[in-house]
Amino acid sequence: MQFTxxxxxxxxxxxxxxxxxxxPGILWTPGFASETAPAPLILLGHPPLGLGKMxxxxxxxxxxxxxxxFAAATIELPGSGDRPRWPAVxxxxxxxxxxxxxxEPVSDAIVDALILPLVDTAVPEWQAALDTLLxxxxxxxxxxxxxxxxxxxxxLALVEPRITAAGLFAGSFVPRAIFEEARQVTIPLHVxxxxxxxxNDRQAALDLFDAFGSTEKTLEANMGGHTGVxxxxxxAAARFFTRHLK
Amino acid sequence: MQFTxxxxxxxxxxxxxxxxxxxPGILWTPGFASETAPAPLILLGHPPLGLGKMxxxxxxxxxxxxxxxFAAATIELPGSGDRPRWPAVxxxxxxxxxxxxxxEPVSDAIVDALILPLVDTAVPEWQAALDTLLxxxxxxxxxxxxxxxxxxxxxLALVEPRITAAGLFAGSFVPRAIFEEARQVTIPLHVxxxxxxxxNDRQAALDLFDAFGSTEKTLEANMGGHTGVxxxxxxAAARFFTRHLK
Numbered sequence: 001m002q003f004t005x006x007x008x009x010x011x012x013x014x015x016x017x018x019x020x021x022x023x024p025g026i027l028w029t030p031g032f033a034s035e036t037a038p039a040p041l042i043l044l045g046h047p048p049l050g051l052g053k054m055x056x057x058x059x060x061x062x063x064x065x066x067x068x069x070f071a072a073a074t075i076e077l078p079g080s081g082d083r084p085r086w087p088a089v090x091x092x093x094x095x096x097x098x099x100x101x102x103x104e105p106v107s108d109a110i111v112d113a114l115i116l117p118l119v120d121t122a123v124p125e126w127q128a129a130l131d132t133l134l135x136x137x138x139x140x141x142x143x144x145x146x147x148x149x150x151x152x153x154x155x156l157a158l159v160e161p162r163i164t165a166a167g168l169f170a171g172s173f174v175p176r177a178i179f180e181e182a183r184q185v186t187i188p189l190h191v192x193x194x195x196x197x198x199x200n201d202r203q204a205a206l207d208l209f210d211a212f213g214s215t216e217k218t219l220e221a222n223m224g225g226h227t228g229v230x231x232x233x234x235x236a237a238a239r240f241f242t243r244h245l246k
Numbered sequence: 247m248q249f250t251x252x253x254x255x256x257x258x259x260x261x262x263x264x265x266x267x268x269x270p271g272i273l274w275t276p277g278f279a280s281e282t283a284p285a286p287l288i289l290l291g292h293p294p295l296g297l298g299k300m301x302x303x304x305x306x307x308x309x310x311x312x313x314x315x316f317a318a319a320t321i322e323l324p325g326s327g328d329r330p331r332w333p334a335v336x337x338x339x340x341x342x343x344x345x346x347x348x349x350e351p352v353s354d355a356i357v358d359a360l361i362l363p364l365v366d367t368a369v370p371e372w373q374a375a376l377d378t379l380l381x382x383x384x385x386x387x388x389x390x391x392x393x394x395x396x397x398x399x400x401x402l403a404l405v406e407p408r409i410t411a412a413g414l415f416a417g418s419f420v421p422r423a424i425f426e427e428a429r430q431v432t433i434p435l436h437v438x439x440x441x442x443x444x445x446n447d448r449q450a451a452l453d454l455f456d457a458f459g460s461t462e463k464t465l466e467a468n469m470g471g472h473t474g475v476x477x478x479x480x481x482a483a484a485r486f487f488t489r490h491l492k
Contacts, residue, residue, distance in 0.1 A: 195456070195465070206452065209467070210441070218479075219441070219467040221455070232489065233464075236482055243478065 001132045013066045015059070020129055024051060024082060025075035028062035029138045038140030039071040040245040041133060043126060043156075043163075045148020046074060047172070048089075048118065050081035061146070061234075068238050070245065071139050075129050077149075078121045089117055096173075100199070111173040115151045119178065123155045130162060144241045150208075151178040157185045165189075165244035167237045170205035170219075171197055171226055182208055188216040190240035192233055197226040247378045259312045261305070266375055270297060270328060271321035274308035275384045284386030285317040286491040287379060289372060289402075289409075291394020292320060293418070294335075294364065296327035307392070307480075314484050316491065317385050321375050323395075324367045335363055342419075346445070357419040361397045365424065369401045376408060390487045396454075397424040403431045411435075411490035413483045416451035416465075417443055417472055428454055434462040436486035438479055443472040 004024075005017040012031025017024065030039055042065050046054045051074065062072040079086030092113035099106050126145075133139050142164040145156050150168050157166045158181050167190040174182075189212055193205050209219045218240070222233050250270075251263040258277025263270065276285055288311050292300045297320065308318040325332030338359035345352050372391075379385050391402050392413040397420050403412045404427050413436045420428075435458055439451050455465045464486070468479050 195463075215469060216476075217441075217469060219465070221465040221467075223461060223463060230462075232485070235485075239478070239481075 009059075009063065011063055011066070013063055015062075020075065020125075020132060022083065023075050023125060023129075025073060025129060026051065026058070026062075027071065027073045027133065027136075027139075028059070028066055029071045030066040030069055038138055039069060040142055040144070040241075041071045041073060041139050042144045042146050042241060042245070043130070044072050044074040044146055045153055046077070047149060048077045048080040051076050052081055064234060064238060065241075068242055070144075070241065071133075073129065073133050075125060077118065078125070079118070086117075089114060106173065108176060112175045112177070115149070115173060115175050116177065118149060119151050119155050122149075122152050123159065126152070126156060127160055130160070134162070142245050144245050146237065146241070150174060154178050154182050154185060157187050157189070163187065165241060167192070167240060169193075169229075170208060171200050173201075174204065174208055179208060179211060182211045183213050186213050186215070188240075188244050189214050189218070190237055191217065191219045192229060192237065193219060193221040194224060194226055194229060195221040196223050199226055255305075255309065257309055257312070259309055261308075266321065266371075266378060268329065269321050269371060269375075271319060271375060272297065272304070272308075273317065273319045273379065273382075273385075274305070274312055275317045276312040276315055284384055285315060286388055286390070286487075287317045287319060287376075287385050288390045288392050288487060288491070289376070290318050290320040290392055291399055292323070293395060294323045294326040297322050298327055310480060310484060311487075314488055316390075316487065319375065319379050321371060324364065324371070332363075335360060352419065354422060358421045358423070361395070361419060361421050362423065364395065365397050365401050368395075368398050369405065372398070372402060373406055376406070380408070388491050390491050392483065392487070396420060400424050400428050400431060403433050403435070409433065411487060413438070413486060415439075415475075416454060417446050419447075420450065420454055425454060425457060428457045429459050432459050432461070434486075434490050435460045435464070436483055437463065437465045438475060438483065439465060439467040440470060440472055440475060441467040442469050445472055 001018050001020050003016050003018050007015050014029045016027045065072040076083050079089050095110045143162050144165045145153050145163050146167040147169050153166050153168045165188045170193045191209050222230050247264050247266050249262050249264050253261050260275045262273045311318040325335050341356045388410040389408050390411045391399050391409050393415050396414050399412050399414045411434045416437050416439045437455050468476050
């Protein structure tokens, strides 16, 4: 891990850009982190739109985390941002757009081609990032995962024992294989659903919530469309992490 | 309104039993209420099991309200507790039990016979209680309604303009006529659903949430069975009222 820049935000949060091999990432630590005990860590998931485009929303979430005493970190997804293009996934994305535009049902084949390579590649990268982040003096355990592509969150919740709680956003397609993995997830979950998200299959999201094997799982559904998650829902997710990571 | 007893609970909450005509009720005010501004009021709904039986859960909810600066009040439902029996509703309840025991679907006729008379009688009683409670010096507005028979909450949310926010528990049968009323409800709603409530029709609860006309509505679903609403869900409901009644 190489730190490439460092800046102190106005609320005292320390933001460090880094690279992990070829993969860019960002780490945010609460202002007091260097002086007190290592902070628990929340991994900030995000859609594959590139860290640059996602930065305003990520830094807002990271400040929110820091205000609760959490460090937060994220890495670029494969095929996004400044990382090399990924023609197979871009083809699947084009197929998805076309199906949606002409009103066709989105086939399992398209969803699999879009999501499974992303999950298979990204999850080991997040795990490698976790290895490195947890070795830093300002970062302790436990670790939470929050948001982003829900299939990545599901796989991480299943295979990465250092993640003890996950806040998921049920707003994207989930391949059948990942749906089956969801049945085996047992960590506490806080699942956000935008009830009136026109581009999302609400029934599939409800079925997915039902499938999770966790004995503590909460579904919070709100209005406001895909990107309109209300502030109070963010606060509720923060309290979920405070219950489980502190 | 006649006060029939008064006691100070160990956390300073003042509990007053009262009768309103033939109807018994209980009012709880925060310890500081007499010295400062009138407190906003939350009406505590409950199932038709009698105030005596429900008292432990009601007083716990009232203490929770008081800790947030709210007064809380409840009245006995018609046909429950020390109020006169109500043979027609008791017959409907027996019909319901029999249908459930033999595994028959619960007919609309049974649900209507069980719920509609209760709503039609109870709602004007809650409104009369509100008239009286809001005239007391320790009670101000705005007013919230919380829990209990959800059909009563829906009707109150629709017809009683002094109620500005409602926390509802989607755990009981809802007649079709009340379902239609739900479409016309526009106040902010916080709806709790116990996802694994074996005796509840989950799909009907989701359909009901979908039907509500409110632009701000939240569904929070948790595990734990019908009576196992987790403590953190109670806290989330309290924050909902704090957002809307303060």
